Amino acid sequence: MIFLPPGRVDLDDSSYTLTVRIGGRLRKLRFSAAGDRLAVAADGKLLSADAREAREIGVRVFRLNDDLSPFYAAIADDPNMAWAIGAGRLLASPTVFEDVVKTICTTNCAWSATTRMVGALVELGSGAFPDAQLLAKTPERWFADVARMGYRGPYVRAVARDVARGHIDLEALLPSRAAALDHPEPIEARVEETLLALPGVGPYAAAHIMQLLGYHHRLVLDSWTRPTYVKLAKKKRAADTTIVRAFARYGRYAGLAFWLYLTKEWMT
DNA sequence: CGTCCAGGTCTAC
DNA sequence: GGTAGACCTGGACGC
Numbered sequence: 656m657i658f659l660p661p662g663r664v665d666l667d668d669s670s671y672t673l674t675v676r677i678g679g680r681l682r683k684l685r686f687s688a689a690g691d692r693l694a695v696a697a698d699g700k701l702l703s704a705d706a707r708e709a710r711e712i713g714v715r716v717f718r719l720n721d722d723l724s725p726f727y728a729a730i731a732d733d734p735n736m737a738w739a740i741g742a743g744r745l746l747a748s749p750t751v752f753e754d755v756v757k758t759i760c761t762t763n764c765a766w767s768a769t770t771r772m773v774g775a776l777v778e779l780g781s782g783a784f785p786d787a788q789l790l791a792k793t794p795e796r797w798f799a800d801v802a803r804m805g806y807r808g809p810y811v812r813a814v815a816r817d818v819a820r821g822h823i824d825l826e827a828l829l830p831s832r833a834a835a836l837d838h839p840e841p842i843e844a845r846v847e848e849t850l851l852a853l854p855g856v857g858p859y860a861a862a863h864i865m866q867l868l869g870y871h872h873r874l875v876l877d878s879w880t881r882p883t884y885v886k887l888a889k890k891k892r893a894a895d896t897t898i899v900r901a902f903a904r905y906g907r908y909a910g911l912a913f914w915l916y917l918t919k920e921w922m923t
Numbered sequence: 924c925g926t927c928c929a930g931g932t933c934t935a936c
Numbered sequence: 937g938g939t940a941g942a943c944c945t946g947g948a949c950g951c
Contacts, residue, residue, distance in 0.1 A: 762930075763932075807944075
């Protein structure tokens with residue numbers, strides 16, 4: 656059992672299942688809300704070390720370490736955003752690496768292509784998203800011929816190789832760990848710089864990954880969010896700089912406010 | 924069948 | 937620092 660933080664954790668169909676690899680074994684985890692706690696159940700018995708890992712996955716996926724109370728306080732008197740109090744805990748993947756790879760798979764292609772590529776990756780991982788080691792040792796031909804990832808294949812493989820070799824530590828970009836980095840001051844800027852240095856990660860992808868990491872300043876601007884904003888704001892058109900300015904009042908939560916503004920109708 | 928473009932990025936000016 | 941062109945793929949569209 657995991658204590659839930661203030662705010663909501665909405666589970667479709669009251670539970671959420673996730674297949675992951677723990678201790679080298681494929682495990683199916685089932686998360687369900689139980690009062691003020693999140694329950695985790697696994698298929699089969701979990702050793703204590705495995706149970707701890709399952710717990711950590713739950714904390715990461717449901718963003719239970721994120722404290723959005725400053726954001727909620729900021730929108731309390733905002734007629735446009737007050738509805739979002741308790742929301743904004745965007746579902747993440749078990750690892751930052753997985754979110755980075757998936758995000759690269761959303762760039763410059765239709766959503767159907769993204770799901771196809773990610774589906775192929777999960778199949779490679781026998782039902783769980785493959786870790787960096789597995790992707791690094793998978794031949795380039797697989798990325799091109801099976802996953803049909805096109806020019807993204809070499810990008811993803813290069814990221815996987817650098818992570819597998821220990822050249823970069825994407826998991827260290829999480830706020831809970833980034834605070835311990837050498838230069839704690841502009842953490843968010845350093846994280847963004849690190850992400851932008853990854854092949855296949857540009858302004859859109861970096862902003863998207865940072866939202867999932869818990870850095871909410873940047874706006875995710877892409878071919879879906881732009882027209883959606885124009886429509887909801889009843890504008891004829893809006894330049895990126897104009898959109899950024901419109902959400903600047905939300906400070907370090909500008910990106911989250913933008914995303915919630917766009918997806919309000921997703922909430923029932 | 925050719926062109927366009929979808930939840931962009933990279934390189935070369 | 938800002939801006940064209942190329943880039944894998946495949947579904948949608950016009951002819």
